[in-house]
Amino acid sequence: MLAALFGWYRTKKSLAFLRAFIDDSGSEKGDRRLFLAGYLNRADKWALFADAWKEELRAAPSIDYLHMVEAGNFRGQFHRKLGWNEEKRAEKLRSLARVIRHFDPISFQISIDRNHFYEVLAPVSPRGLANPYFTSCSALIAKLAQQGETTGTKGKIEFIFDSQEGVDDDMDMFFDDMMQGISKKARSWIAGRPLFRSDREFDGLQAADLLAWHIRREHEEVGFPNMPMAELLRGNNHIVSEIPNSYIDAWAEHHRQQPGISSVQSKTQWRNLKSEARKLRSVGINPARVTKPGVYYPDSWGIFGRVLELARRLLGR
Structure with missing residues (x-):
């Protein structure tokens, strides 16, 4: 199964260069779970995706970029005064989702219980490590690298996250040490330090935003059927991971000592x-x-x- 997910990215002449785009969406309900989600594809496919994505953004009713906070609350480019309503918004998002599905990327998600993190781990951690986004970033990189390792093939993944104030500095300073916790073969899949960029700069981040927002909303709608958009955006190959509270407890106990x-x-x-x-x-x-x-x-x-x-x-x- 994992070979099917990663192995087909390898070309006969050389190793394909892969890119993963990741955005976050945090719930304010229940455990206030933070989700990081996104897509993995070949760099050449991302270039084609960018053209198709921009074309769909320009299609009537047009927008300059996608930001789900605006779409979800009818703000900014989705303001009702501009003629947007539930039906038009839904069709626009479905059209963008179809662009994503056309390029058949691997989708993935990781989540962490923010309530438990802030209650148990943050009080006994250094400032930069007391951030569930920082923890989730490093865990997600390790997870995808380990998935690649199990395929028996070779590749390189460039990780591009949506900008988060301060996290880029913290990640840059300690990234090498964080990655020592995974095998050498898994580390070989990581194409250097992760990048933190604006979603205005990379269309792939807008696609990741669309996925992360719907996965978070699906989590909040406990007892309801899966949201159709979430199912559409997850695609054929989807990797799910969660940072267990038991890990948070163990880290906190270690830190206290x-x-x-x-x-x-x-x-x-x-x-x-x-x-x-x-x-x-x-x-x-x-x-x-x-x-x-x-x-x-x-x-x-x-x-x-x-x-x-x-x-x-x-x-x-």
Whole structure:
């Protein structure tokens, strides 16, 4: 099954370059679950998709871009004063969904219980790691890379996320350490650090927004049949993953046992840490690899231990 999902992306002459576009949608109901969802396809198919997507955006009634917050609430380009109603909106979204289905991408989703995360893990985490979006980004990258590994083929995936303030800096600083938790073969599927871009810049992010919004709405409509649009957008091959609360509990228990958390929990402390780290980067030093001579930190510390040691070195704690 996984070979069918990933293996067909490989060409006979060379490895196909893949792109995954990911957006998020967070619920304010129940467990306030955060969903990250998106699509994976070959780069050449994404180029063709962009032309088809723009053509459908321009088709009457036309819009310049798709943003589901506007569509869902009849705001901005979907304002009722511009002639939009439920029927016209539904047909526009269905037309865009048909464009996505035409290119037959792999769709995927990952989710996390934000209530549990903020209650249990955030209070004992460094500022940058106390963010469920950050955690979900790294977990999703690892999940898709591991899926690729199991196929027995080779490939490269470029990950492009919708912009999130501060997360790009945090991810850039500790990405290499985060990825040490997966196998070397899985890491070989990752085409460098993830990018964080505006959905105005990449049409694939607008498609991911459409999927994430409907998956989140489907989650909120407990007891109702699957939303037809969610089913249409999921496509033929869909990967579902969830970060269990038991993982969050285990991470929190580990964090509680480590000294020095208070030195990297405020916004100012975290900003200072990143500022000092950037100075090291500017002279060719990887700040995530800075450690005291002769001091050994077990692998179980991972990125968490790196953050604390970096804080002690750079901030003099």
